[in-house]
Amino acid sequence: MNEARLGPRAQVILMVALVVVLAVSLSLMAPDTFPTLRNAQSMMGQIAPLGILALCIGLTFLIGGIDLSVVAVANTAAITAALVGTALEPSLGGAGASAVGVLAALVIGLIAGSLNGYLVSTLRVHPIPITLGTMSVYMGISTGLTQGATVYGTGDLGALSVMAVAMMPLSFVIFLLLVVVFAVITMKTRLGFQMYSVGESAKVARFARLPVDRITMLVYCCSGTLAAVAGLLMFSSTNAANVSFAGSYLMQAILIAVVAGIDPYGGAGRMWMIIIGALAMQELQTGINLALGTWSGSSFAANFVWGVLLIAVLGLSKWMSTRKRRVRKETVEAELAPA
Numbered sequence: 421m422n423e424a425r426l427g428p429r430a431q432v433i434l435m436v437a438l439v440v441v442l443a444v445s446l447s448l449m450a451p452d453t454f455p456t457l458r459n460a461q462s463m464m465g466q467i468a469p470l471g472i473l474a475l476c477i478g479l480t481f482l483i484g485g486i487d488l489s490v491v492a493v494a495n496t497a498a499i500t501a502a503l504v505g506t507a508l509e510p511s512l513g514g515a516g517a518s519a520v521g522v523l524a525a526l527v528i529g530l531i532a533g534s535l536n537g538y539l540v541s542t543l544r545v546h547p548i549p550i551t552l553g554t555m556s557v558y559m560g561i562s563t564g565l566t567q568g569a570t571v572y573g574t575g576d577l578g579a580l581s582v583m584a585v586a587m588m589p590l591s592f593v594i595f596l597l598l599v600v601v602f603a604v605i606t607m608k609t610r611l612g613f614q615m616y617s618v619g620e621s622a623k624v625a626r627f628a629r630l631p632v633d634r635i636t637m638l639v640y641c642c643s644g645t646l647a648a649v650a651g652l653l654m655f656s657s658t659n660a661a662n663v664s665f666a667g668s669y670l671m672q673a674i675l676i677a678v679v680a681g682i683d684p685y686g687g688a689g690r691m692w693m694i695i696i697g698a699l700a701m702q703e704l705q706t707g708i709n710l711a712l713g714t715w716s717g718s719s720f721a722a723n724f725v726w727g728v729l730l731i732a733v734l735g736l737s738k739w740m741s742t743r744k745r746r747v748r749k750e751t752v753e754a755e756l757a758p759a
Contacts, residue, residue, distance in 0.1 A: 533644020
C-alpha cells in the first residue's frame with residue numbers, strides 16, 4: 421500500500437507528537453490527577469464507544485461516503501438491548517436475557533447499516549442526505565418505543581465497563597481489537613484495496629468492473645454493526661439508554677476520523693490512526709475540562725471548540741487533498757509529455 425493511499429507519514433509523526441505534548445502538558449497542569457492509572461482507565465473507558473463510532477465514520481470516509489446515523493443507530497441498539505433484556509429476564513434470567521438483548525441489538529445495527537448501504541448504492545445520492553434521513557427515522561423509532569423516556573436494563577452488561585484486561589477496561593480492549601481487525605482488512609486484503617479504489621473514484625472503479633455497489637453495501641453494514649457495538653458499550657457503563665444520549669458524539673467521531681488522517685473525500689487514510697486521533701481528542705477534552713473547571717457553560721464551550729476544530733481540520737484536509745491531486749496530475753502530465 422503506497423503513501424498516496426495511506427497519507428503522508430509526517431501526519432503520523434505530528435499526531436503522535438501532539439498526543440505526547442498534550443499528555444506532558446496535562447500532567448504539569450494536574451500532577452495529582454492526570455498521570456494516574458485511575459485517570460488513564462477512566463479515559464480509556466470514555467474513548468472506547470467514541471472511538472468505535474469514529475471507526476464507523478472512517479470506514480465510510482474511505483469509500484468516499486459518510487454515515488451520519490451512527491449515534492442514532494447506537495442509541496436504537498442500546499434501547500433494543502434494554503427492552504429485550506428486561507422483557508425476557510423473568511423467563512431466561514438476567515444473563516440469558518442480556519445475551520439475547522445483545523444479539524437483538526447487533527441485528528438492529530446490521531439492519532440499519534444494510535438500509536443505509538442499500539439506499540446509498542441504489543439511489544446513488546450523496547450519503548449525507550441519505551444518512552440524515554435514516555438518522556431521523558431511527559430516532560423516531562426509538563422515541564416511539566420509549567416515548568422519549570430513559571429505559572434501563574438488567575445490569576448484567578456492566579462487566580463490559582468494569583472488567584479489566586492487562587489494566588485496561590474490557591471496553592477499550594474491544595475497541596483496540598476492532599481497530600486492528602479493520603486495519604488488517606483495509607491494508608492487507610483485496611477487499612481493502614477495492615475500498616480504496618472506490619473511494620479514489622467510484623466511476624473509474626465501475627469501469628474497472630469492481631463491485632462498487634456490493635462494497636458500498638458491505639461497508640455500511642459494518643458501520644451499522646459497529647455503531648451497535650458502541651451503543652452496547654455506552655449502555656453497559658450506565659445500564660440506561662435514551663434516544664438523546666451522546667448528542668455530541670457525532671461531531672467528535674467525525675473530528676477524530678479527520679484528525680486521524682482519513683480523507684473525507686475518500687481513497688486515503690490509515691484505520692489504526694483512529695486510536696491516535698481518539699487519544700488526542702480525549703486529552704483535549706480533559707484539557708478543556710481542567711481549564712473551564714466547574715463553569716456552568718463548560719459543555720457549550722466544549723461543543724464550540726469541537727465545531728471550530730472540525731471546520732479548521734476539514735478546511736486543511738480539503739486544501740491538502742486538492743494539492744495532492746494537483747501534484748499527481750502534474751507528475752502524470754510530465755511523464756506523458758514528449759521528450
